[in-house]
Each structure stands twice: as C-alpha cells, then as structure tokens.
Amino acid sequence: MQTFTPPTIPPIDAAAIEQARTQQESLAKPPGSLGRLEEFAIRIAGIQATETPTVDPATIVTAVADHGVATDGVSAYPQSITGGMLNALVNDRAAVNAIARSNAVSTIVCDFGVVDGEDAVGSDAYASSVIDCRIGAGTANMRTEPAMSRKAAVASIEQGRSVVTSHLTDAGCIGLGEMGIANSTAAAAITAVLTGNEVSTVTGRGTGVDDEGLTHKQQVIADAIETTEPDRTDPIDVLRCVGGYEIGGLVGVTIEAASRRIPVVIDGVITGAAALLAVAIDERVQPYLLPSHASVEPGHTVQLESLGVAPLFDYQMRLGEGTGAALAIATYRSACQTQTEMATIAELT
Numbered sequence: 001m002q003t004f005t006p007p008t009i010p011p012i013d014a015a016a017i018e019q020a021r022t023q024q025e026s027l028a029k030p031p032g033s034l035g036r037l038e039e040f041a042i043r044i045a046g047i048q049a050t051e052t053p054t055v056d057p058a059t060i061v062t063a064v065a066d067h068g069v070a071t072d073g074v075s076a077y078p079q080s081i082t083g084g085m086l087n088a089l090v091n092d093r094a095a096v097n098a099i100a101r102s103n104a105v106s107t108i109v110c111d112f113g114v115v116d117g118e119d120a121v122g123s124d125a126y127a128s129s130v131i132d133c134r135i136g137a138g139t140a141n142m143r144t145e146p147a148m149s150r151k152a153a154v155a156s157i158e159q160g161r162s163v164v165t166s167h168l169t170d171a172g173c174i175g176l177g178e179m180g181i182a183n184s185t186a187a188a189a190i191t192a193v194l195t196g197n198e199v200s201t202v203t204g205r206g207t208g209v210d211d212e213g214l215t216h217k218q219q220v221i222a223d224a225i226e227t228t229e230p231d232r233t234d235p236i237d238v239l240r241c242v243g244g245y246e247i248g249g250l251v252g253v254t255i256e257a258a259s260r261r262i263p264v265v266i267d268g269v270i271t272g273a274a275a276l277l278a279v280a281i282d283e284r285v286q287p288y289l290l291p292s293h294a295s296v297e298p299g300h301t302v303q304l305e306s307l308g309v310a311p312l313f314d315y316q317m318r319l320g321e322g323t324g325a326a327l328a329i330a331t332y333r334s335a336c337q338t339q340t341e342m343a344t345i346a347e348l349t
C-alpha cells in the first residue's frame with residue numbers, strides 16, 4: 001500500500017515563547033492591552049524559535065484543481081470557471097491578487113489538475129507564472145467512485161511539499177488558498193468524515209446553490225461517503241475517497257511548512273479541510289496553524305473548533321483563493337512589529 005511518511009515536525013520553541021512573553025510585558029503599554037495581538041506575536045516567536053518574529057516574506061499559495069463531482073450539479077457554477085479563474089490568477093487579476101497586493105503579500109499559483117485550463121496552460125503567462133503540480137485532469141466523481149487513487153493522493157501531498165521546498169524555504173509565513181469548482185463538496189465530505197459530524201451540519205451553499213441545490217449537494221456527499229467508504233482513521237484514505245488534488249497539495253504545503261517552522265495561515269472551508277487532514281496525519285502540525293476569517297460555510301466553524309483556533313474576524317466572506325488569509329497576514333504582521341519595534345515601559349521614565 002502506498003504510504004506517506006511526513007517529515008519530522010519539531011515542537012514550537014518553549015524558551016522563545018517565554019522570552020516573547022517577558023518582552024511583551026516590558027513594552028510601552030498596559031499589560032494585555034493589545035489583546036489577542038500579544039498572543040499572536042508570542043505564538044509566531046515560538047513557531048519561528050526567535051526573539052524577532054516576522055511574517056515576511058509572506059506568500060499565499062493558491063492551489064487550483066477540478067473535481068469530477070462538478071458534473072453532478074453540486075455548484076452554482078460550471079466546471080469551466082476553474083480554468084477561467086486559473087487564467088485570472090495567472091494574470092494577477094483575481095480577488096486574492098488585489099487583496100494580497102494591498103497588504104504586501106505575494107501570491108503563487110499552483111495547477112494541481114485543471115480540466116479546462118487550455119487557454120492558461122498553453123500561454124506564456126502560464127509557463128512563467130504557474131507552478132505545474134498537475135496530478136491529473138480533475139478528480140473522478142466521488143459520488144460513484146473514489147476521487148483518486150491512493151498513489152495520486154500521496155503524489156498530491158508530495159507535490160505540495162515540493163512547492164515549499166522549491167519556492168518558499170525563506171517564507172515568514174504561508175497563507176493557504178484554493179480555487180476549484182465543486183471543491184466545497186469535497187471539503188464538506190472530508191469534514192464530515194474526519195470530525196464525525198452529520199453531512200447536513202457541515203455542508204453549505206459553496207458558490208451559492210439554492211435550497212433545492214443544497215439538499216441535492218448533501219445527498220451527493222452522503223452518497224459519496226456511502227459508496228467510497230473512507231476509513232476515517234486513515235487521512236490518506238479520506239483524501240483518496242472524497243478529496244481533491246489541490247486539497248492534497250495544501251496538506252503537503254502545510255506539513256512541509258510546519259517541518260520548517262513556517263507559520264501557516266488557514267483561509268476558508270476548503271483550506272480548513274486540508275488543515276484537518278494535515279493534523280490527522282501528524283498532530284504536531286496543529287501549533288503551526290494560524291486562523292484568518294470565519295467563512296460563511298458552516299463546516300468552517302466545525303473545522304476551526306476541531307483545530308482549536310478562533311477566527312480573527314468575520315466579514316461574511318466565502319470566496320476562498322486565500323483572500324481571508326491575505327487579510328489576516330496584515331494583522332499578524334502588525335502583531336509581530338509591535339513585538340519587535342515598540343519602546344519598553346522603562347524607556348518612558
């Protein structure tokens with residue numbers, strides 16, 4: 001059986017946490033007055049094992065792939081949008097590009113298996129701007145068969161790891177992002193299986209299906225779980241049965257980043273599913289995960305609770321791409337800069 005052996009993930013640095021906490025208490029402000037920002041700076045110091053935590057350089061990895069289950073009418077949009085959005089990402093014209101730019105965050109785009117991306121795939125812009133991580137031309141339809149082979153599941157994780165090792169070894173933080181029509185179906189299925197919640201509890205409207213569409217989507221997810229029988233004690237099997245190539249890719253990005261002491265900022269419900277899988281593979285990933293927003297998707301609340309992180313803000317967003325992560329990185333940057341740039345209270349007198 002194809003196995004995945006994760007790299008060694010170190011514990012976060014207890015001495016650096018202690019040092020950062022002492023430093024926080026010495027700064028020119030009443031203790032605790034920066035609220036959660038103080039804990040963010042301390043956590044990042046512990047992750048990076050440093051007295052000078054920084055999120056920079058900060059990069060969003062937007063992983064893109066298609067899903068066979070899209071043919072079952074689970075999304076408000078056709079599959080062709082995935083390829084179109086890959087094109088927009090390549091040309092720096094997606095929402096995440098604008099939000100990342102406005103927050104001094106870089107973006108990289110990884111194609112893990114877009115079906116209909118010929119325009120983008122063939123172009124010079126693709127060759128120069130997209131990291132080719134393709135595992136296949138979209139997954140199989142999980143309603144009738146496993147989304148992918150075990151070999152492909154492991155390959156997607158390894159491809160994600162190699163994105164970090166080839167491009168992001170000096171990252172101050174990595175934000176997770178994704179795009180793929182129907183991937184909120186995969187995310188809900190993964191969340192139901194790994195957390196043991198009812199499909200109806202964790203399934204939302206994704207791009208915006210109506211009431212009838214939501215009922216149908218829940219039925220498709222229930223059918224997929226019944227047909228493919230994922231082994232909830234084996235996260236690679238869950239990815240194989242009801243996952244996606246970009247989700248596997250983000251699992252790999254997360255695990256590799258944690259092994260290198262790089263903080264990972266979660267975005268919405270699809271990246272949340274990847275984070276759940278990563279922690280199920282190795283629970284030592286958990287302290288490296290930083291939340292961003294609370295997505296409108298109900299499964300996201302369940303994921304964040306299961307991961308033990310509380311969202312920073314709720315702007316009623318449900319776009320994905322890494323948009324929430326890019327916004328949150330600005331807050332984490334401010335937290336780090338208070339830690340490293342403020343005067344001490346002793347200097348005031």
Ligand SMILES: O=C(O)c1ccc[n+]([C@@H]2O[C@H](COP(=O)([O-])O)[C@@H](O)[C@H]2O)c1
Pocket residue numbers: 074075076077178179180181182183184185205206207208209267268269270295296297300317318319320321
């Ligand atoms: O980030 C989220 O929480 C989120 C919630 C709903 C939808 N999305 C995005 O919308 C797409 C998935 O929606 P759907 O309806 O096609 O499954 C995919 O491209 C995601 O990036 C993202």
Ligand SMILES: Cc1cc2nc[nH]c2cc1C
Pocket residue numbers: 077081085178179180207319320321
């Ligand atoms: C246009 C569009 C852009 C997206 N970006 C992420 N998911 C998306 C879904 C759609 C439909």
